[in-house]
Amino acid sequence: MQIEVAGNQIELAEGALCADALKEGLSKKQFKKVVVAKCGEDMLDLTAAVPTACTTLEPVFADSEEGLVVIRHSTAHLMAEAVKKLFPTAKVTIGPSIKDGFYYDFDYERPFTPEDLEAIEKEMLSSVGANKDFACQTMTADEARTYFADMNEDYKGELIDDLGEDEYSIYTHGDFSDLCRGPHVARTGMLKAFKLLSVAGAYWRGDEKNKMLQRIYGTAWQDPKALKKHLFRLDEAKKRDHRKLGTQLDLFSTHEDIGGGMIMWHPKGGLVRAILEDWERKEHLKRGYDIVQGPLILKQELWEKSGHYENYKENMYFTEIDDQGYGIKPMNCLAHMLIYKRKTQSYRDLPQRYFELGVVHRHEKSGVLHGLMRVRSFTQDDAHLICRPDQLQDEIIGVFHFVKDLMDLFSFEFRAEISTRPEKSVGTDADWELATSALENALDSIDEEYTINEGDGAFYGPKIDIILEDSLGRSWQCATIQCDFTLPERFDLVYVGEDGARHRPVMLHRVILGSIERFVGVLIEHFAGALPVWLAPVQARLMNVTDSQIEFSEKAKQFMLSKGIRVEADIRNEKLGYKVREAQVEKIPYMLVIGDKEVEAGCVNIRSRDGEDPGMVTLEEAAQLILDAAQEPFKLGGMSYSFSG
RNA sequence: GCCAAGAUAGCUCAGUUGGCAGAGCAACUGAUUCGUAAUCAGUAGGUCGUGAGUUCAAUUCUCAUUCUUGGCUCCA
Incomplete structure (x- = not known):
């Protein structure tokens, strides 16, 4: 058969392997760097026969994005082999490749220790030295089920039942076999550069009702040089850690006597905040916002009326004064509703834009707290825009421009996501539909790209989230624009229209920086502590x-x-x-x-x-x-x- | 919340197989008066996160608890 390999036409015998074809079509030096083959969108093992229908076979090199995915996935298998050898009663579950590395989840009777990781790594190296072949075989669902049941790998059985395919591929190298879609490198000797990094708990299938497994994280690269570079990057990123710099530059601290997730701002950190906040007030005034302020605690009945009590109770702090229940605010909207209602509003008064640097308290689960990025008490640069339905789209666009100006100011890269109705929520389907399309239309009208996040909206409405990336490659949500038809309804907000009749306004909740705490944290990491001159506490x-x-x-x-x-x-x-x-x-x-x-x-x-x-x-x-x-x-x-x- | 690791001087960290707690930097005092990334000497600084228990004796072992960290789940 005639086939094209990397631009060269070559003649192949029937049933020839991908490796043979690529060897023929590439230089020796190039061939050494090949991990798997690619025919159209299909990735093929080097040991697989070239499909008869295939006319063009492309090499996937070790240093390409796709090549690295294969290397990382294969390294996960290599690690599982080592774990099974050292801890035969450990059960394997899943082990995918992820950004910069891989992980594998195991069910084992005791936790893995750092010493275990060292031993596992050593075992992996010995398997690499033995240069074992990765072999792929295909089984029917029943065969596969029996195969893994014989090995006591019940998690694999569960996967087979759930996937519901007729046939499964199984990869084996040495004594280790795993249910796997593939593809894999041809031999363990091709895995030259990896390091195990950490061990952590992870729920089976990501569900907190399921058993907690042990996840071992590792990183893997095409060669030792790339691995070294990555480890150096990790080290550099660590130096930018806002928690470390926060201490070094004397910006903020926490204290166990105050409570988890609460920040104390030192003189210099306090000044940075003050500058940011002062700038924000001016910027808001310039853009037609009014500055308002509500109290920290409000009567419980008000939270019941808004739906927060029903939908957000587990995140709220409550207190009681003179037999009256109060809730500490987790959001700033309620007082703003009442500020709107203080007088009869005319259609001429709209939009009303209420801005508040509001301190909110949210009871976050203890395990999620993280420096300034995830805290229990924080200041939002919050605003509620109450407008006529015909003004909604322009208001959304206005907020989006505000966000863009801010991102430009700090040269942040960002992306937009629209989140739709979650399970636990209030309001009618029609309102949700209306609100969601308002957000979509606004972004469409200014040609801004976005992705859809199904079921991830707030309980009162859909939202646009602006996500920016920090120096560690982690994504942080800062700005968010949320559409709300429900609160105006629940608080019976009205305006008098041109026709003299009463109409229902719509509302946007929005933040630009998001949380001042988080944003300062992001800034510290972004600038590695060297804040721009206008923000530096000491210039x-x-x-x-x-x-x-x-x-x-x-x-x-x-x-x-x-x-x-x-x-x-x-x-x-x-x-x-x-x-x-x-x-x-x-x-x-x-x-x-x-x-x-x-x-x-x-x-x-x-x-x-x-x-x-x-x-x-x-x-x-x-x-x-x-x-x-x-x-x-x-x-x-x-x-x-x-x-x- | 769950799994795991950790908490020793202001900071970074060493240490004790259970027997008087250590360094560097910072602070303070003195000497030095010096030109672009660390001058020298001395002094002081700790209920070894907190509370119980075991022990003649606990910073060290056990239990509980608070906080922090890495993940999972969840979010600004």
């Missing part, structure tokens, strides 16, 4: 060379302060190198050095944290340089801001 630090410049340093500090620059003076009796190092470690944007020369000329010598050195300039020029740098991001985006203005 400049003056440092004298010897005691004789103390007086001028004080004068310079007062001058900078009068210009609205956040400045400190380090006049300690320390060597200049020491002061510079300290400022550098604290990631202060500008160091202003003052020696005898500077005093004489009435100047400072500027050194920036990223190595730029504008040299000796007058106090006036230095101040201007810093103020300009603080304005830089606003010249790029559609925003304007100045902390002093």
